[in-house]
Amino acid sequence: MDFIDKISSLHLDILKEIGNIGAGNAATALSQVLNKKIDMKVPDVRVVSFDEMMDMAGGAENVVAGVFLRIEGEAPGNMFFVLPLEQATSFIQVMIGDESFSFETTPYNEIGLSALQELGNILSGSYLSALSDFTNLSLYPSVPALSIDMFGAIISYGLIELSHVSDYAIVINTSLNEEEEKYKEYVEGHFFLLPDPDSFQTIFKSLGVSHND
Amino acid sequence: MIECKDTIKVGIADMNIVKAPNVIRTSGLGSCVGVVVYDQSRELAGLAHVMLPDSSLTRSGSLNIAKYADTAIKELVSILMKNGARSYSLKAKIAGGAQMFQFTSGSDMMRIGPRNVEAVRKELADLHISIVAEDVGGNSGRTIEFNPKTCLLNIRTVNKGIKDL
Numbered sequence: 001m002d003f004i005d006k007i008s009s010l011h012l013d014i015l016k017e018i019g020n021i022g023a024g025n026a027a028t029a030l031s032q033v034l035n036k037k038i039d040m041k042v043p044d045v046r047v048v049s050f051d052e053m054m055d056m057a058g059g060a061e062n063v064v065a066g067v068f069l070r071i072e073g074e075a076p077g078n079m080f081f082v083l084p085l086e087q088a089t090s091f092i093q094v095m096i097g098d099e100s101f102s103f104e105t106t107p108y109n110e111i112g113l114s115a116l117q118e119l120g121n122i123l124s125g126s127y128l129s130a131l132s133d134f135t136n137l138s139l140y141p142s143v144p145a146l147s148i149d150m151f152g153a154i155i156s157y158g159l160i161e162l163s164h165v166s167d168y169a170i171v172i173n174t175s176l177n178e179e180e181e182k183y184k185e186y187v188e189g190h191f192f193l194l195p196d197p198d199s200f201q202t203i204f205k206s207l208g209v210s211h212n213d
Numbered sequence: 214m215i216e217c218k219d220t221i222k223v224g225i226a227d228m229n230i231v232k233a234p235n236v237i238r239t240s241g242l243g244s245c246v247g248v249v250v251y252d253q254s255r256e257l258a259g260l261a262h263v264m265l266p267d268s269s270l271t272r273s274g275s276l277n278i279a280k281y282a283d284t285a286i287k288e289l290v291s292i293l294m295k296n297g298a299r300s301y302s303l304k305a306k307i308a309g310g311a312q313m314f315q316f317t318s319g320s321d322m323m324r325i326g327p328r329n330v331e332a333v334r335k336e337l338a339d340l341h342i343s344i345v346a347e348d349v350g351g352n353s354g355r356t357i358e359f360n361p362k363t364c365l366l367n368i369r370t371v372n373k374g375i376k377d378l
Binding site: 050051054059060061063068106145147148149150151152153154156157159160163164165167 | 224225226227240241242243244245264265270271277280311313314315325352353354355356371372
């Protein structure tokens with residue numbers, strides 16, 4: 001039986017709260033790094049097909065900056081911090097204090113890429129430590145890996161583990177935005193948390209909810 | 214008569230076939246492999262977006278045959294034959310199988326791109342379909358489009374432009 005069939009709306013609410021706590025901490029961290037106000041949306045938790053997943057950040061072909069971390073520990077999974085190039089550029093410019101940084105020309109400025117990788121590290125780290133405090137599970141992030149590429153190519157990497165068991169993914173998606181109105185809806189950063197299939201049970205159990213209720 | 218050209222889109226872990234003058238396309242190939250099998254004289258082609266190397270890895274009850282290299286290619290060939298392709302004239306072009314992220318830990322999951330390519334090559338060899346052209350490996354995502362009329366595979370890679378194979 002597909003493990004996803006056992007997920008109820010209570011479970012989804014729990015996952016939503018996880019996204020809320022994790023991304024809330026990450027947004028605070030981001031705000032401190034950039035010294036800017038950051039807006040966060042109510043997390044969106046959905047059971048989606050792989051194709052629907054592609055549409056969550058502007059389609060499979062949309063070029064984004066993606067930081068990927070593998071989560072090890074009691075509830076393994078994959079985590080992505082995805083930024084549209086416009087926003088990644090402006091974050092990097094602030095972090096390295098170089099207004100001329102851009103993704104228009106290759107090879108990219110190494111310092112800039114390293115800064116973005118570190119940003120991903122800080123944010124995912126704060127997301128995960130909040131999650132770990134909340135659930136009392138020990139979680140260890142891997143060293144982050146960065147890729148500037150098509151969203152489909154990046155995210156499909158995180159679906160491999162899941163695709164052994166299912167054609168659907170439970171995705172905890174939280175959007176972040178700079179408070180200024182200069183960005184429209186489609187240019188916003190996303191956190192995607194994709195727990196491994198077996199991790200859901202562990203997460204629910206740690207919070208006192210049975211997976212089979 | 215004005216020919217109306219449609220683009221048939223293939224999603225992730227999905228497959229479809231196309232007849233000229235239409236073209237077939239799949240976007241955002243990372244570690245996945247896009248396999249095109251075609252019969253040039255019949256102007257008929259099929260495309261599968263393969264995600265995993267081997268269907269024996271599955272742990273779920275229902276099997277999505279388009280997801281695995283071994284099952285997808287067999288099914289694709291049988292659909293093509295039902296639509297008039299002849300087995301002796303089938304040829305293949307493949308693209309994808311990149312390694313999107315570089316990790317020091319060389320776990321098997323991290324090598325999924327090269328493993329997908331190996332599995333696709335083996336399956337095509339077993340079916341006696343020769344690979345005419347390929348663009349595999351590396352660490353960039355690809356979007357591919359195949360035109361069964363010209364039998365050219367158009368590959369778009371971020372920052373590396375567009376090429377035809």
